Amino acid sequence: MTSQVSLQLKSPYLVFIAGVDSVHYAKTGLGLVQWCPELVAGQLRFAGNSLDLGVPDMTMQQAADAGVKSIVIGVAPTGGAIDDRWIASLEDAAKLGLDIVSGLHSRLEDFPGVVSAAQSTGVQLINVRTPPKGLPVGSGQKRSGKRVLMVGTDCAVGKKYTALALTKSLQKLGVKATFRATGQTGIMIAGSGIPIDAVVADFISGAAEVVSPANDPDHWDVIEGQGSLFNPSYAGVSLGLLHGSQPDALVICHDATRKVIDGRPHITLPTLPECIDLHLRCGQLTNADITCVGVSVNTSGLPDHQRNTYLQALSDEIGLICVDSVMDSCDAIADYLVSHFDTHSNKEEIGDHA
Amino acid sequence: MTSQVSLQLKSPYLVFIAGVDSVHYAKTGLGLVQWCPELVAGQLRFAGNSLDLGVPDMTMQQAADAGVKSIVIGVAPTGGAIDDRWIASLEDAAKLGLDIVSGLHSRLEDFPGVVSAAQSTGVQLINVRTPPKGLPVGSGQKRSGKRVLMVGTDCAVGKKYTALALTKSLQKLGVKATFRATGQTGIMIAGSGIPIDAVVADFISGAAEVVSPANDPDHWDVIEGQGSLFNPSYAGVSLGLLHGSQPDALVICHDATRKVIDGRPHITLPTLPECIDLHLRCGQLTNADITCVGVSVNTSGLPDHQRNTYLQALSDEIGLICVDSVMDSCDAIADYLVSHFDTHSNKEEIGDHA
Numbered sequence: 001m002t003s004q005v006s007l008q009l010k011s012p013y014l015v016f017i018a019g020v021d022s023v024h025y026a027k028t029g030l031g032l033v034q035w036c037p038e039l040v041a042g043q044l045r046f047a048g049n050s051l052d053l054g055v056p057d058m059t060m061q062q063a064a065d066a067g068v069k070s071i072v073i074g075v076a077p078t079g080g081a082i083d084d085r086w087i088a089s090l091e092d093a094a095k096l097g098l099d100i101v102s103g104l105h106s107r108l109e110d111f112p113g114v115v116s117a118a119q120s121t122g123v124q125l126i127n128v129r130t131p132p133k134g135l136p137v138g139s140g141q142k143r144s145g146k147r148v149l150m151v152g153t154d155c156a157v158g159k160k161y162t163a164l165a166l167t168k169s170l171q172k173l174g175v176k177a178t179f180r181a182t183g184q185t186g187i188m189i190a191g192s193g194i195p196i197d198a199v200v201a202d203f204i205s206g207a208a209e210v211v212s213p214a215n216d217p218d219h220w221d222v223i224e225g226q227g228s229l230f231n232p233s234y235a236g237v238s239l240g241l242l243h244g245s246q247p248d249a250l251v252i253c254h255d256a257t258r259k260v261i262d263g264r265p266h267i268t269l270p271t272l273p274e275c276i277d278l279h280l281r282c283g284q285l286t287n288a289d290i291t292c293v294g295v296s297v298n299t300s301g302l303p304d305h306q307r308n309t310y311l312q313a314l315s316d317e318i319g320l321i322c323v324d325s326v327m328d329s330c331d332a333i334a335d336y337l338v339s340h341f342d343t344h345s346n347k348e349e350i351g352d353h354a
Numbered sequence: 355m356t357s358q359v360s361l362q363l364k365s366p367y368l369v370f371i372a373g374v375d376s377v378h379y380a381k382t383g384l385g386l387v388q389w390c391p392e393l394v395a396g397q398l399r400f401a402g403n404s405l406d407l408g409v410p411d412m413t414m415q416q417a418a419d420a421g422v423k424s425i426v427i428g429v430a431p432t433g434g435a436i437d438d439r440w441i442a443s444l445e446d447a448a449k450l451g452l453d454i455v456s457g458l459h460s461r462l463e464d465f466p467g468v469v470s471a472a473q474s475t476g477v478q479l480i481n482v483r484t485p486p487k488g489l490p491v492g493s494g495q496k497r498s499g500k501r502v503l504m505v506g507t508d509c510a511v512g513k514k515y516t517a518l519a520l521t522k523s524l525q526k527l528g529v530k531a532t533f534r535a536t537g538q539t540g541i542m543i544a545g546s547g548i549p550i551d552a553v554v555a556d557f558i559s560g561a562a563e564v565v566s567p568a569n570d571p572d573h574w575d576v577i578e579g580q581g582s583l584f585n586p587s588y589a590g591v592s593l594g595l596l597h598g599s600q601p602d603a604l605v606i607c608h609d610a611t612r613k614v615i616d617g618r619p620h621i622t623l624p625t626l627p628e629c630i631d632l633h634l635r636c637g638q639l640t641n642a643d644i645t646c647v648g649v650s651v652n653t654s655g656l657p658d659h660q661r662n663t664y665l666q667a668l669s670d671e672i673g674l675i676c677v678d679s680v681m682d683s684c685d686a687i688a689d690y691l692v693s694h695f696d697t698h699s700n701k702e703e704i705g706d707h708a
Contacts, residue, residue, distance in 0.1 A: 138587045198556065201555050201558050202588060232559055233556075236558040240590025264493070267494055278636075281632065
């Protein structure tokens, strides 16, 4: 029942990059191609745009003919607004029966031509920043399935990347694992999820319960984290997500060179033991057996020759597996996870990710 | 600047109790008369209703003539809906230039006659469950003034009552103290505030910063708490409120007979030392000097002869002042607060509550 209130996107996608020719502004499109190539049928670029996501070029008609279900705006210009030059294309998409998916600040509903085109064919205009209606209050009631939540010493320390990498590592082992998205880019990649920081405060943990519903006892939900218990702007979001996820396992995400909270130079970053301890203590409210299984560190700010040494020293110090997810993958954490929880692969179920 | 986004109600009030004749459904009206009699000009009851708040009866015209600025719906029928039989009266109020203030679930904007009457005179329709627009993200930046926050071992343990009682106790000492409301009934009593559990999750701590803005160094904001760090449904709200309030002092509110979290029989209530410890630990993020100054216990569930014994034993055990705010007032906590923080009264400022 609860999964009905999660956002649901229809694939395959046509990634719309229009005239945007900078990689920097096409992170959403690049993320889709990197993490869910199986959902991406192609890209639509305006004539003369040399930016290439490495997937087939398609016209809107070709996409519709190929069975594409959604056009996903894969670019985010400065300001996060929908560009007037895109409107004709978006209207065409709607007329051809494609849902339009946007993660931008400006709303698709504010463009009358797009709205009337969508109404004429009954397609959906989906803004992944807008949470679904009808979210419940969190119950704290124990549910089946295994859950691992990414948490952080701060915001923007690689929680989404780590969750996606860990999901892939688990799936490589043949373990049933699903990435669960709580932010806009994650939702586009997963095709479903809830933008947890946009829900009304009373429903944070309830939304988290919806994002990772009850599942098979040997199935892992790998949940994208948000904010940090140590970031004074967003800690409420993080605590509600922790309680609602009732995780069996935590992966702590960290940036090796960060000393203070992002944008809050007066607040020192917690140490990893402090961070682990507070998360375990708070997490025990909804899962008495919660444990921390590893640390994912962004070491890109360190000199190359120090990166492995840093991770090894950290691992020795805190007694946990420490990896850089980009450099090392999350295979070591995945191995530990399935071994510790005895959720080994059933070889006949390889590929069952739902 | 920040205080502009807090809800602001105009007094004096006419309390509207209409045909509701049960004390149980008139808690808002009773709270207004108990806690801010100076704001209440009178009550409006329908003919034959014997429920009496103990303030003068007024017709709508008499209220307008007497300078009443707002009609406040002081009753909450089962279901929380606006009763069709009230509409003619509410229209009259708007036509006479009174703002209409409601804390009910149904919205004043859904009654076209009320809306057009309000438009004709330019009065406001204020739903105190709806947060103001334009809330900032919390900054965690230290601000001047003293703040004491009510927190709880659970929801519904007397946080609002304790905050109001402590404000009165401080004001009796001549200390500059302001009650800061974070819930709907509190907002009506205070005349301003933000319904903190109704804001978008990303803005919880920012809303809390707005609720208790910078003030004189010897001024106390007494902040109404919400939820509990130990309630899995609402802990995110509580943590954001704790961080945004950056309190110097905490008062822990507790119910002497409660054993499990309200509505969550599978979750044991924390002990008071556990509760104090987690609050201090989390609160140190935005105020390194946070301290707990007392405990306010609802002992009404105990046999009369055990109540004082219970409070004394608890005080001996945890080394803090323990009172029942209803039975004892909060005078002892107020005395300790001003003595510990050296914010004693300046006799020339008695009565300056802003």
